[in-house]
Amino acid sequence: MYDIIIIGMGMSGITSAIYAQRKNLKVLLLDKSMPGGMLNNLDKIANYPGYIDIKGPDLALNLFNQIKALNINYALEEVIDITVNDKVVVKTKNHTYEALDIILATGKKAKPLVIEGEKDYFGRGLSSCAVCDGYFYKDKDVAVVGSNKLAIREALYLSNIVHKLYIITKEKTINDDIKKVENIEVILDDEIVKIKEKDNLIDSVILKSSKTIPVKGIFVYNGFIPNSSLVEKYNITNEAGFVMVDNNYETKIPHLYAIGDVIKKDVYQLVTAAADGAKVINNIIK
C-alpha cells in the first residue's frame, strides 16, 4: 500500500513526487510514455527560472535524473482504471496498486482536426509536434493548421527545416509578421476538408475553397483536450473536460487530487505545473 500514487510524469507529477519523497511518504509515480511529458515535445524554453534557455527534452532528462537520484519509485505503465473509495485502487494492464491518496497529473493532448480518416494519418504525415516530427519533413512542403500562438511558434520553428510551409486557418486575419517569413504562405478563411494520399502517405490537402495544396505533412494546432477520461465516471470535470479542484487541489471526491494541465486553471505553464506539484503535497500532508 502506497501513501500516494501519482499518474503522470510531466513537470507537475514529478514535482509532486519529489516533494512527497522528501516528506518520507511512500510514493509511486506512473507514466504511460516518457518521463517529462509535454517537455519532450518542446524546443526552447526561455521562461523557466534558473535556465536562460533550455531545450524541453534536456529539462525532461534533468527531471528523470532527479527521480532516480532521490530513489523515487516509478513505473512506465499506462493507467487504465482508478477507483477511489476508502482506499485508492489503480489498475494498469499488468498490475493493481493501492494507495491512500491519488494525484492525477495526466496533462492534456492535441485536439484532432475532425477530418474523415484523420486518425489513420497520425505517424504517416499528421502531427502536433514540430520538435518531434519536423525533421522528417526536411526540404519538403508542409501545412500548419491553426493560427493561435502555439501554431505560429511551431510554424516559425518548422520554417527553418522545411522547403515551404502553408499556414491554413479559419481566421480572417493573422499577425502580419508571419507573412514576412520567406517560405511561409498564409491561407486565411479556409480549412482542410480532405486529405489525399499517395503510396500510403499524405500527398496533398483539399481546402473548403476547393484549392489543392501539395504537402507531405500536416501539423495541427487546434487546441487541446485534457487527459481526464480516467475520472469521467466521477463527474468532476467541466464541459471542456478539465478537472475541477479546490484550493487544495482536491476534487469533490475525497483522496482524489489533480494538478497541472489537466485541471481548470488560469495559467498553463511549467512554473505553475511545478507549483501545483509542490502545493498539493503540502495540502495532503496538512
Ligand SMILES: Cc1cc2nc3c(=O)[nH]c(=O)nc-3n(C[C@H](O)[C@H](O)[C@H](O)COP(=O)(O)OP(=O)(O)OC[C@H]3O[C@@H](n4cnc5c(N)ncnc54)[C@H](O)[C@@H]3O)c2cc1C
Ligand atoms: C507547444 C507547447 C509549448 C509550450 N511552451 C512552454 C514554455 O515555453 N514555457 C512554459 O512554462 N510552458 C510551456 N508550455 C506548457 C507546459 O509544457 C505545460 O504546462 C506543462 O508541461 C504541463 O505539465 P503537466 O505535468 O501538467 O503535464 P504533461 O507534461 O502533459 O504530463 C502528463 C503526463 O501524463 C502521462 N499520462 C497521461 N495519461 C496517462 C495514463 N492514463 N497513464 C499513465 N500516464 C499518463 C503522459 O504520458 C504525460 O507524460 C508549452 C506547451 C505546449 C503544448
